[in-house]
Amino acid sequence: MAEESNIKPLNEEPEETPGYKAPAQKSLDEIKNLDADDESLVKYKQSLLAGVDLTAAPKDDPRRVIVEKMGLVVQGRDDIELDLTGDLSELKEKTIVIKEGTEYRIKIFFKVHHEIVSGLRYHHAVSRKGISVDKQSYMVGSYGPKAEIQSYLCPSDEAPKGMIARGHYVVKSKFIDDDKNVHLAWEWSFDIKKDWE
Template identity: 50%
Template sequence: MSNQSIDQPVSNGDSLEDLNPTQTEGYKVGEKKTIDELKNLDAEDESLNKWKESLGLKAAVGPSDDPRKVVVLSLAMEIDGRDDVVLDVSTPEKLKSLKDNPMTIKEGVEYKLKIKFKIQHEVVSGLKYIHVVKRKGIKVDRDEEMIGSFGPKLEPYEKKFAAEVAPSGFISRGHYTVKSRFIDDDNVCHLEFEWSFDIKKEWD
């Protein structure tokens, strides 16, 4: 199972091509600034100060013994009438077990993907979530979602994506593998991992 080191530049190898973010023509990443530089930027501008506060620039920046800037805690499927189906991705030990312990998804069910994460030490700009779904080694789906830009704070953030519908029908039932990645505007991969799910006619 792949579990790429945290905060490493993304490789451009062919095997990772599908997990590289889509590039917007003409878009340039802004100059990176430290927390202190952002705090002091146009200090008299009230609207800018409110924006800086919304990023959590006045909050604690995170533990000194944990250098990670993005700490992904969980990936969940929110389904009406049921408890969330949650993947705990908070530690390397939890990640190792995901691929061999598939979650069950009932065919045709509507769900929303939900991510819980923390930001530490620095502002993270343009954080994205990308995943590629395969069945029997063949790519059947790719999704890329913008999460946003966030400042460090003690409390976790939560991002919920638009509703989707799981495939249905006899042909769609079976085992699927997924490779997920969290990457930002600086092309830094904060987490990459594999997991799996089974589409079944009914819930287990």
């Protein structure tokens, strides 16, 4: 028991990439006109700006990124979705059951408004009984403003298995960008069980 009190929780914040500096914010017009003589950059910007719709964003809503929902994707089962547009404190009460040893993926649904957002990342820290057990950060990418919902599917992960792994886990999630803007932070939980319920 004395050893348990010496366990320090992991830092829940995403790790920084040494030497990386986020690009300066630029307007869409500046981006379009920048490096016009570089063919590969012009093609990249065209793909990034394809379907850009600046009129889609409500004028009274200054948010650049709106995270709509999070899904838990398991092959052969219906996706489990969490609505992220309402009262986020309610998510703690809705525990998701995951069968031990199951491969799953997290899918984030979001909208980008007003301007390009660079370096979007989904980050989460998982804890059990107050002790951090895992931390992941996934590069989502850069996105231009569009009317429709965009999504990102995280790489596959495997739920732990065995009697010791079964139990209740709490996840602190964030959707952030290169400028360290937190577009949404939410907490949710899951239980690892011997079988699906």
